[in-house]
Amino acid sequence: MPERAAVEERIRVYRGEMIFQAHLFPEIYARYQEYRRRDETAASLRELQTGRLRAMLTHVAAAVPAYRGRVGDPGDPWAALAALPTVAKADLRAGFADHCDDGIDPDRCRSVQTSGTTGEPLRIVHDFEHLAHAYALGMVRTHDHGLPLDRRVLYPFHSALDRWFEYTAPAYGLSRIAEFGAVGDEAYWVDVVDRVRGYRPQAIVGHATRCLELADLLTAHGGRGFPAPGIVSTWGERLTPAAAERLAAFFEAPVRDSYGMGEVGTIAAQCARGAYHIEGERLWVEVLDEAGAPVPGGGIGEIVVTNLINRAQPLLRYRTGDLGALSAEPCACGRPHRALRLVAGREPGRLRLAGGILLGVRALALPLLAVPLARYQIIQRRPDLVELIVAPLPQTTAAALEKARDQAAAAVHALDPGVRVELRADGAFVRRGARKMEEFISLVDDSLVDEPEGASG
Numbered sequence: 001m002p003e004r005a006a007v008e009e010r011i012r013v014y015r016g017e018m019i020f021q022a023h024l025f026p027e028i029y030a031r032y033q034e035y036r037r038r039d040e041t042a043a044s045l046r047e048l049q050t051g052r053l054r055a056m057l058t059h060v061a062a063a064v065p066a067y068r069g070r071v072g073d074p075g076d077p078w079a080a081l082a083a084l085p086t087v088a089k090a091d092l093r094a095g096f097a098d099h100c101d102d103g104i105d106p107d108r109c110r111s112v113q114t115s116g117t118t119g120e121p122l123r124i125v126h127d128f129e130h131l132a133h134a135y136a137l138g139m140v141r142t143h144d145h146g147l148p149l150d151r152r153v154l155y156p157f158h159s160a161l162d163r164w165f166e167y168t169a170p171a172y173g174l175s176r177i178a179e180f181g182a183v184g185d186e187a188y189w190v191d192v193v194d195r196v197r198g199y200r201p202q203a204i205v206g207h208a209t210r211c212l213e214l215a216d217l218l219t220a221h222g223g224r225g226f227p228a229p230g231i232v233s234t235w236g237e238r239l240t241p242a243a244a245e246r247l248a249a250f251f252e253a254p255v256r257d258s259y260g261m262g263e264v265g266t267i268a269a270q271c272a273r274g275a276y277h278i279e280g281e282r283l284w285v286e287v288l289d290e291a292g293a294p295v296p297g298g299g300i301g302e303i304v305v306t307n308l309i310n311r312a313q314p315l316l317r318y319r320t321g322d323l324g325a326l327s328a329e330p331c332a333c334g335r336p337h338r339a340l341r342l343v344a345g346r347e348p349g350r351l352r353l354a355g356g357i358l359l360g361v362r363a364l365a366l367p368l369l370a371v372p373l374a375r376y377q378i379i380q381r382r383p384d385l386v387e388l389i390v391a392p393l394p395q396t397t398a399a400a401l402e403k404a405r406d407q408a409a410a411a412v413h414a415l416d417p418g419v420r421v422e423l424r425a426d427g428a429f430v431r432r433g434a435r436k437m438e439e440f441i442s443l444v445d446d447s448l449v450d451e452p453e454g455a456s457g
């Protein structure tokens with residue numbers, strides 16, 4: 001049970017955050033209205049980006065130590081940007097002050113800590129202007145999804161608290177937000193199910209695994225029991241096609257995933273066609289090869305982001321560590337924003353079995369996705385040993401885990417009966433490198449991890 005002090009602390013932090021958002025709301029709403037009026041075309045978006053990039057480069061040349069004397073003629077901002085070095089997380093950590101605005105106004109910015117799988121936190125400073133743009137574009141997305149701004153949002157299994165918690169978030173369009181914690185006994189879960197049904201969420205928001213857990217929890221208590229929400233909005237993990245299908249079927253709602261990171265916020269969000277459109281009003285995205293050169297023609301490389309708005313700690317050509325590709329074709333939905341194809345995670349990797357036979361990891365991941373879990377990971381320790389590491393939730397049953405293990409083992413044994421498939425429910429995940437949320441790691445053969453997949457939706 002969490003201590004009372006922890007609960008009070010969380011409530012205090014939330015109140016502070018909501019008051020902050022309320023102060024910022026007039027700016028957010030003004031930006032929202034501006035963006036709604038724009039009715040962007042490819043040409044108008046490019047013009048907006050060019051102007052914003054030029055202003056950003058002029059700013060960093062004058063006020064940011066890392067860039068003083070190093071920026072070319074901002075008359076051609078795209079050439080000047082391409083000539084700048086890329087920046088990695090380690091550069092920001094080592095040279096925090098050098099990457100900040102010398103004239104930073106502490107009353108108009110806030111610092112956030114991002115985590116990441118390396119466990120080393122990174123401090124990022126967002127100015128209010130940037131926050132207002134980011135929140136405003138989130139509100140535009142809500143409008144495009146056909147939802148009212150003051151919708152009822154549910155964050156399932158959001159905290160380690162043993163309670164239901166509601167508040168109003170000005171920055172999300174004065175939306176009502178309800179969340180519940182992942183810790184509790186059977187009486188708690190009965191109460192949570194009751195509250196979810198009474199709340200009738202219009203948007204369910206969270207990691208795909210948490211949204212799936214909600215589906216499992218409701219199923220275990222007799223079914224959904226409330227009208228179909230307008231959207232299931234996932235983020236923070238790569239959404240597998242199987243998970244998307246299951247969520248869409250259970251909630252009878254469109255599922256839209258987004259991709260982002262604490263350093264810059266949302267980078268791209270899915271449209272109705274499933275394409276991840278880049279938030280081009282705020283961000284410029286490049287896809288670079290290992291030598292730092294642009295990958296031509298929709299090829300796969302590292303996603304590198306430039307923030308066009310945030311002046312407090314400008315991120316220019318920031319290496320995300322994620323792999324992707326810029327789509328060469330415009331999306332049929334008509335948005336002029338370029339679409340990003342996220343490569344890693346579609347097929348997390350392949351196991352190399354006896355005789356060099358390869359097995360897609362998805363065959364092992366699917367049974368695990370059918371079980372309510374806080375997280376899972378598939379590790380190939382040795383050529384003949386695969387471990388399924390899981391962090392169970394209170395409602396996870398031993399029988400469900402055993403069934404998932406048996407199904408995963410069957411998929412492996414169909415190709416190679418000599419491989420042992422073991423389940424570990426201790427949540428002792430393997431961490432490696434900077435890429436977040438690694439669902440598969442081969443300790444046998446690194447070349448098999450994050451291999452690009454040919455087929456895409």
Ligand SMILES: [Zn+2]
Nearest residue numbers: 271275331333
């Ligand atoms: Zn689209």
